[in-house]
Amino acid sequence: MRELGMPARSAMVVALFLAGTGHALAGEMTRERAGQLADGTVVEAVTLTNDNGVSARILTYGATLQSLIAPDREGKLADVTLGYDDLAGYVDTPNYFGVTVGRYANRIAGGRFAIDGQSFQLPQNDGDNSLHGGGAGFDKKNWQVASATSGATPGVVMTLTSPDGDSGYPGEVKAKVTYTLDNAGNLAITFEADTTKPTVINMTNHAIFNLAGEGAAGGIEGHRLTIPAAHFTPVSEILIPTGERMPVAGTVFDFRQARYIAHGLRDGTDEQIRFGRGYDHNWALDKGLTVQPQLAARLEDPVSGRVLEVLTTEPGVQVYTGNFLDGTLIGKNGHLYRMGDGIAMEPQKFPDAPNQPDFVSPRVDPGKPYRHAMIYRISTAR
Numbered sequence: 001m002r003e004l005g006m007p008a009r010s011a012m013v014v015a016l017f018l019a020g021t022g023h024a025l026a027g028e029m030t031r032e033r034a035g036q037l038a039d040g041t042v043v044e045a046v047t048l049t050n051d052n053g054v055s056a057r058i059l060t061y062g063a064t065l066q067s068l069i070a071p072d073r074e075g076k077l078a079d080v081t082l083g084y085d086d087l088a089g090y091v092d093t094p095n096y097f098g099v100t101v102g103r104y105a106n107r108i109a110g111g112r113f114a115i116d117g118q119s120f121q122l123p124q125n126d127g128d129n130s131l132h133g134g135g136a137g138f139d140k141k142n143w144q145v146a147s148a149t150s151g152a153t154p155g156v157v158m159t160l161t162s163p164d165g166d167s168g169y170p171g172e173v174k175a176k177v178t179y180t181l182d183n184a185g186n187l188a189i190t191f192e193a194d195t196t197k198p199t200v201i202n203m204t205n206h207a208i209f210n211l212a213g214e215g216a217a218g219g220i221e222g223h224r225l226t227i228p229a230a231h232f233t234p235v236s237e238i239l240i241p242t243g244e245r246m247p248v249a250g251t252v253f254d255f256r257q258a259r260y261i262a263h264g265l266r267d268g269t270d271e272q273i274r275f276g277r278g279y280d281h282n283w284a285l286d287k288g289l290t291v292q293p294q295l296a297a298r299l300e301d302p303v304s305g306r307v308l309e310v311l312t313t314e315p316g317v318q319v320y321t322g323n324f325l326d327g328t329l330i331g332k333n334g335h336l337y338r339m340g341d342g343i344a345m346e347p348q349k350f351p352d353a354p355n356q357p358d359f360v361s362p363r364v365d366p367g368k369p370y371r372h373a374m375i376y377r378i379s380t381a382r
Helices: 010-019 087-092 271-276
Strands: 029-036 042-049 055-059 064-071 077-079 112-115 118-121 144-149 155-162 173-181 186-195 224-226 231-233 280-284 294-300 306-312 316-320 326-330 336-338 343-348 370-380
Touching (some): 042 144, 042 173, 055 173, 064 186, 064 370, 306 343, 343 370
Antiparallel strands (some): 029 042, 112 118, 173 186, 186 370, 224 294, 294 306, 316 343
């Protein structure tokens, strides 16, 4: 499928912002056509901006964070998310860049789980496993704009109905994603869902970041990462958690104090790094499951001064260092993305939680809605 409408270039958003043309003005929301799918479905883009030069562009296709533009310590703007310049890239060569993942983020072993003694089989799109909803998940759907507002905290609400049996999951699910951006640099994302039958839900955003700017030389190896977690969940060779919680102390998974990602990213002496081809693991956050979002990860680029904090109500954060990017995808501005060019920090329930009784349950029942609140907080350090 190819896009037939106007390209959605992040560079264009920056230019319009600087030129003061009336598009993407500070503290406002703008809404435009981003293209259409092969069946004629129109895809929209909503841009949120604050008074400090930060802007976020969200596509209805996949409820996708297409760009997050932020100033460095000198005020220079750059898009800090990997992705594509236009809709066609997200449709033709999908790689989860910035998408809303669901119904279940991450892996489910064998693509199978059971609820109340009834087994359900999902598509197996990651070897024998089901990954990010099974290949035709929420990231491949065109969401509807329920509301979009300007003001001090501009925002957009997008909705999607997933029918009973969609990709093998039970229950009709009505999902909602809300993006808001405030002047403190908080891009808040809230995921909500109701179901007609007992089911499992685990939604998150899958943005992949390079705080030096997407496509910047050196990738994220020079970034410093902090994760407030004393344990992570080790995986098998097929990246399914073993069920353990392994202490990070003395390992390359210890980010309790800020540490350069390069120090462990290519450490082939660690079996877990070999299994993941880098970091592709879940940290069990010390805070656990919370009502209000709390810190899950802090990423800093010492050169640009940009800082990204990820806050969440969920008990885990999956860190993925773009290990399966092999230089074959042409991203924004013609950049070829490779392993280590970006990092995803995905707050969520633990991988394979439907089959792991010791993990926080992802079960959602009728009348008991699902909710996950997370924040991308962008700032600068001197």
